[in-house]
Amino acid sequence: MIEFKDAGVTAPDTGVTILKPTSLTLTERRISVIGANGGGKSTLVRMINGLIPATTGSVEVDGLDVARKGPQVRRKVGFLFTDPSAQLIMPTGVEDVMLSLRRTIKNKDERTRAALDALDEMGLGDRADVAVGSLSGGQRQLLALAGVLAVTPSILVADEPTTLLDLRWRAHVGALLRSLPVQLIEVTHDLDSAARAERTIVIDDGSVAFDGDPTEAVRFYRDLMFGRTTRTPSP
Numbered sequence: 001m002i003e004f005k006d007a008g009v010t011a012p013d014t015g016v017t018i019l020k021p022t023s024l025t026l027t028e029r030r031i032s033v034i035g036a037n038g039g040g041k042s043t044l045v046r047m048i049n050g051l052i053p054a055t056t057g058s059v060e061v062d063g064l065d066v067a068r069k070g071p072q073v074r075r076k077v078g079f080l081f082t083d084p085s086a087q088l089i090m091p092t093g094v095e096d097v098m099l100s101l102r103r104t105i106k107n108k109d110e111r112t113r114a115a116l117d118a119l120d121e122m123g124l125g126d127r128a129d130v131a132v133g134s135l136s137g138g139q140r141q142l143l144a145l146a147g148v149l150a151v152t153p154s155i156l157v158a159d160e161p162t163t164l165l166d167l168r169w170r171a172h173v174g175a176l177l178r179s180l181p182v183q184l185i186e187v188t189h190d191l192d193s194a195a196r197a198e199r200t201i202v203i204d205d206g207s208v209a210f211d212g213d214p215t216e217a218v219r220f221y222r223d224l225m226f227g228r229t230t231r232t233p234s235p
């Protein structure tokens with residue numbers, strides 16, 4: 001369970017409020033987060049594993065305060081970025097997944113086997129030794145996912161994980177994400193994908209503008225963008 005308790009973010013350098021104090025209890029297994037560019041979606045989800053610290057209030061994961069128990073929280077929360085290059089650091093896929101496994105599997109042969117199994121599960125079994133830079137965007141996103149899942153998180157936060165992918169890879173990675181045995185919090189501009197969640201949060205201008213049924217949330221967001229609600233878009 002993820003809990004935002006009046007959690008807000010003010011930029012330390014500019015003093016600008018990026019996320020107003022927000023309270024949310026996230027228990028559903030599939031949650032989508034949608035909203036306009038610059039609204040604060042990435043900020044909100046990055047607070048779940050402490051990538052961005054709350055400057056007011058607090059965020060808790062399974063009762064652990066993210067600010068005080070960061071390492072424990074990060075073992076529970078995997079994070080998938082839009083651009084997998086941001087999290088792939090080793091030259092080849094197998095080495096990258098092995099790096100993720102270094103704490104949990106000390107024996108190198110076992111670690112290699114586990115990494116190869118993880119790649120197999122993502123359909124990358126025959127790409128294990130290929131240079132990461134030579135993989136396609138979709139394959140790189142799957143590789144990043146293999147690395148994140150290798151440490152068996154119970155929560156997966158994905159910030160626009162399919163945005164850079166073509167239609168085929170988008171469908172593949174999207175379906176895979178939804179099938180995982182984790183609580184998934186997905187930021188997306190793909191409203192069809194957003195509507196497949198159990199709960200959708202619309203973030204606008206640094207606060208929660210709508211929270212509830214996905215289909216209604218998508219309708220609310222469309223109305224918000226095309227001026228049929230009282231809220232006006234931020235500049």
Ligand SMILES: Nc1ncnc2c1ncn2[C@@H]1O[C@H](COP(=O)(O)OP(=O)(O)OP(=O)(O)O)[C@@H](O)[C@H]1O
Nearest residue numbers: 011013014016018036037038039040041042043044
């Ligand atoms: N130091 C800062 N000073 C002022 N504003 C900032 C600072 N850092 C971030 N912001 C602003 O905070 C807002 C929230 O950004 P965030 O990345 O969370 O938006 P987002 O909803 O993920 O947008 P997108 O859909 O484009 O990814 C943006 O308008 C950004 O410009």
Ligand SMILES: [Mg+2]
Nearest residue numbers: 041042043159
């Ligand atoms: Mg963002």
